[in-house]
Amino acid sequence: MVRLRARPAPPDTSKALSRERVAQILGSGAPLRERVLWHLLYESSARAEEVLMLDVPDLDTANRCAVVTRKGGAREVVAWQTGTARLLPRLLAGRRSGPLFLTDRKARPSVAAGDIDPATGRARLSYRRAAELFENHTAGFDDGPYTLHQLRHSRLTHAAEDGASTPVLMKLSGHTSVRSLVKYARISDEGLRRYQAGSDPAARRR
Template identity: 90%
Template sequence: MGRVHVLPAAARGVRLADAVRIYLGTITVANTRATYAAALDRLVADFGADTDVAQLDREPDRVSGWFTFVWGAKSAKTFNIRLTALGSACGYWREQGWLTGDPLVRLRARPAPPDTSRALRRDRVAEILGSDAPLRERVLWHMLYESSARAEEVLMLDVPDLDTTNRCAVVTRKGGAREVIAWQTGTARLLPRMLTGRKSGPLFLTDRKARPSVATNDIDPASGRARLSYRRAAELFETHTAGYADGPYTLHQLRHSRLTHAAEEGASTPVLMKLSGHTSVRSLAKYARVSDDGLRRYQADSDPAARRQSSFAIYITSHVGDA
């Protein structure tokens, strides 16, 4: 039997445990980090902490078999969240030169069953908007919720399109119509901090400078950074909300939630149509349905027994006070 040659650590590459630790250290949102760690820690446990991360490149069949064995019987949502975690880590490792291929090439996300309750609860929206996400993301999420505009419409805004004094901007709606959207205090407070005096270029920018192939009108002339794409914005939001039990959420749910909440607050049909940009009441109907939470709140507020009990309590309190 020939001698086994053990390569030095540098030649072997990066230990899987170290690669996972380093990647998780780049995720600043605790919720997301914990969710991704569930998949990556299992990878380390089953493949071995000392395994060279580059070994995953050479065994895509083993990786896909392992993944299917561990999460194949889970729901489509859980399956897809774990796949997203591993895919994001592999993308980071490729950027570092620790991987050259895609160990997940045999795997595909599963179609999730349609969600008939798309609106988020108010407290969940408040939690997302008040999170410790980066400033750019928080401005975008506030603007999408408060204006109920489509993400594509907001992402196409340029700084000169804004009327910060009146808290509004003109967007191009689906179909090409130019209409005003308006936002509230949350956006108004954060927006100046993100702009830092910028007067031109796209409103929402990428973190890095644009490639030479990017169109000039999608580049900020001062920084050279490009307009943030819908795909990247959606990915960031889903990553941030992946840790919730019913997550991850989509950018569209912010729009849907605002319209549902406005309907629950008694907004008229013309106001809802102006908010949404719809020209058909039929198109608006699916967005303006009262949520389960709204139904429970309405029932509690309109319960005659509860009102009688409240009136009796007021009567007792006032008479006890007189005594």
């Protein structure tokens, strides 16, 4: 089975999206497959390549988690929240095998058997296509389009703003080095405003 590979990209300089913008994206009228993918990427903060490599048997829907293969080959659990949990059964539609995210058309003869759903004959959704669909969907925003990585970046930043501990952030991100978390722990302008409002003694007295 061929592993998914992201397109070559320059060093990450992306910024976290605001919570409001994430809510707009996740609550949009995009097709079901895309909404499940975007919810899962944000809620789990997993890398897009890790999520796209998921097969249906990797999922533990009762406990809202799955086992992904991290960079370096480590197998770790990622977990999701209510948004993914509500949409996922509709995407699965009773399927018990094959890739979780599928293309719209049947696979070409050259596609590896492990990347094909035996029930429908469709192939695993590629990173390139998933990224293209997300960029097209978010191109209309004034600071768009966005990248799939920004969903992960946003989730980790929002978790840091909410007071998540370093061990929790490391578990969410899959990083083994604390230094790798620095870019995600930068508080956004929105986070600063929320903190100031919540810690204002005069506001609390009112």
